[in-house]
Amino acid sequence: MSAQSQLYQIYSDKLFAVCLKYCRNYEDAEDTLQDSFITIFKKINQYKNKGSFEGWLKRITINTALQKYRDTAAIQVVDKILENKKTEEINFKYLTIDVNILLGFIQKLPDRYRMIFNLYVLDNYSHKEISKLLGISEGTSKSNLSRARKILKEQIKNYQATTE
Amino acid sequence: MNNNLDKLFQENLKNLEATPNKRVWNNIETKLKKKKNRLVPLWWFATGAAALFILGLLVFPISNNDKFIDKNDSNIITETPETELKPKQIKSLSKDSIQKKSILVAEENKILKSNKQEKKTLNKKEEKKKLVSTKNAMKKIFLANNSIKNDVAPALKKEETSLTKKNTDKPITSKEITAKVTLKKETKKIDINSVLEQKDSISFNKKTISKWSIAPVFAVLSSNSFSNSSPIDKGLSNSTIGKNSISYGVQVSFKLNKKWTIQSGVHLQEMSYVNNNVIAVSTISTQSSSISFNSNSSVTFANAATNQNSDIVSTSLNRSNLSGDLTQKYGYIEIPLEIKYNFLSSRKFNTQIVAGFSSLFLNKNEVNLNSQFVSRFGKATNLNNINFSGNLGFDFGYSLNKNWSLNLTPMFKAQLNTFSENSNGFSPFNIGIYSGIKYQF
Structure with a gap:
């Protein structure tokens, strides 16, 4: 048990961050982290020293998170109002927003948008890989990503308006 | 534009780390412990x-041995001194090894252990021999009138050689066994992991898969x-008809992986045969009879319908005789050990070879x-107390919901060791249709 707890101590902070980014909220992130570590301990002897260990752990965690929302992601309907709205230019250069607030924006995204945004933008997955992971077409992946970006821009804009 | 947005998130969230609440680890810890506990029953x-199987194998040869041995005592005498010598030799061996103690401490310990084991097994063997001999004595009384068989001598010789072989093999094998035991202890842990892996590859798609299942089972058997x-x-050839009987019990199975399942259980099984229209003739000699009636008289039987054995029928006119139906029933407590292979399954239906x-x-x-x-009531004297059967069948399952399913299993079971002697080439089998309601957990 000590080896397992050691492993948990080393990687839990990093993997919990992954969970927070991929999940709807804090509670879901905790659940996902828990499930991920149980999978990791079960599969630990499947790790064959190919690639970095941390990368392997991260992949398991991402997979667990994707699994969690796989069924609900397809059903969720997105606000159509957004699509008609033209988003105004935002000056990102001098923009400083607290990490927690950015994280909150991501978490508020519809499940599938959040996953695609995370996978593509934050974890450098290609649309091809995403399409395989989520069982969708590459086109869907691309259009969902642009919608996710649109929503995020909107949220940043609103946030700026309230703080100014 | 997009790049700016992406950059904002990338730069801010790249090195994000967050410490989860302590309860997450507590949950993981308890779940891991549970998993370990759950594996113990496997x-x-x-x-x-395995123990049941070995027990069956142990008892089975003994019941065969005494049949041979009780007819020729001289051979037993030559056998026993050999085995009595063995422990002495081993004792001297262990003394030797003690002398070497100062030189080889670690190795000597191993040898001592294995010697102790040998002694134990040998002592056990002796005890069994005693049991056998007491059994023999009892058997002698019962089978006093039985004629000596011709094939006794060669069979005995074989027995002897196999016994001596066993003895000479022992020192090596027992050591190997101890080595294996220690090895197994190490490999067990790995095995658990590999089992978990296999389970995991499935459970990745479906979060929980129930592994154990228990089913009350009822069957109609055709003997x-x-x-x-x-x-x-002998006189009753061509008139034996198998009757329908029932079997019931409990079945427990454990899913090894997606394809393989092992199952065991306890069943009560009954078989029944009938000879219609039989003439029973009282005889003086006990030689040919394999049943004993409560009234202690011996009888031979003949087929009234076919009249093949005309001499018996003709003599039957002179002596007291009975005519009627002869029914033989015998029942077993059945403990199966079966493996099932899943070869066709859809969401609701599941077909397995058993x-x-x-x-x-x-x-x-x-x-x-x-x-x-x-x-008149009696019992057959030629039935073995322990019998084995080879089983083959198909299992059709229909799942009602996550935990409950209905099962229908046509099974063919051929018995291997039903009669100890004189069965006139009668080898029984039964075809049964087993049905049950299975609960998975």
Whole structure:
């Protein structure tokens, strides 16, 4: 048990961050982290020293998170109002927003948008890989990503308006 | 534009780390402990099944041995001194090893251990021998009138050689066994992991898969034989008809992985055969009879319908005789050990091939002669107390919901060791349709 707890101590902070980014909220992130570590301990002897260990752990965690929302992601309907709205230019250069607030924006995204945004933008997955992971077409992946970006821009804009 | 947005998130969230609440680890810890506990019954089950099998094998040769040995005592005498010598040799061996103590401490310990084991096994063997000899004495009384068989001598020689071989093999094998045992202890842990892996590859898609299942089972059996002869009397050939009987019990199975399942359980099984229209003739000699009636008289039987044995029929006119239906019933406590392979499954339906064997422990033995006026009860003397059967069948399952499913299993079970002697080539099998409601957990 000590080896397992050691492993948990080393990687839990990093993997919990992954969970927070991929999940709807804090509670879901905790659940996902828990499930991920149980999978990791079960599969630990499947790790064959190919690639970095941390990368392997991260992949398991991402997979667990994707699994969690796989069924609900397809059903969720997105606000159509957004699509008609033209988003105004935002000056990102001098923009400083607290990490927690950015994280909150991501978490508020519809499940599938959040996953695609995370996978593509934050974890450098290609649309091809995403399409395989989520069982969708590459086109869907691309259009969902642009919608996710649109929503995020909107949220940043609103946030700026309230703080100014 | 997009790049700016992406950059904002990338730069801010790249090195994000967050410490989760302590309860997450507590949950993981308890879940891991649970998993370990849950795996223990698998080993219990496996060792239990293995123990049963070995027990069956141990008892089975003994019951065969005393049949041979009790007819020729001189051979036993030559046998026993050999085995008595063995422990002495071993004792001297262990003394030697003690002398070497100062030189080789670590190795010597191993040898001592293995010697102790040998002694134990040998002592056990001796005890068994004693048991056998007491059994022999008892058997002698019962079988005093039995004629000596011609094939006794060669069979005995074989027995002897195999016994001495066993003895000479022992020192090596027992060491190997101890080595294996220690090895196994190490590999067990790995095995658990590999089992978990296999389970995991499935559970990645479906979060929980139930592994254990228990089912009360009921079956209608049709008793049959590969030959038409009768195990009771030669004269009754071609008239033995198998009857329908029932079997019921509990089945426990454990899913090893997606494809393979092992199962065991306890069943009560009954078989029944009938010879209609039989003439029973009282005889003086006990030689040919393999049943004993409660009234202590011996009888031979003949087929009234075919009249093949005309001499018996003709003599039957002179002596007192009975005519009626002869029914033989015998029942077993069945402990199967079967493996199932999943070869066709959809969401609701599941088809598996079942193969394995059963240990059968005799718990019912009846022979009943029903004539117009009187009925006589007795029992067969040639039934073995322990019997085995080879099983083969198909299992059709229909799942009602996550936990419950209905099962229908046509099974073919051929018995291997039903009769100890004089069965007139009668080898029984049964075809049964087992049905049950399975609960998975």
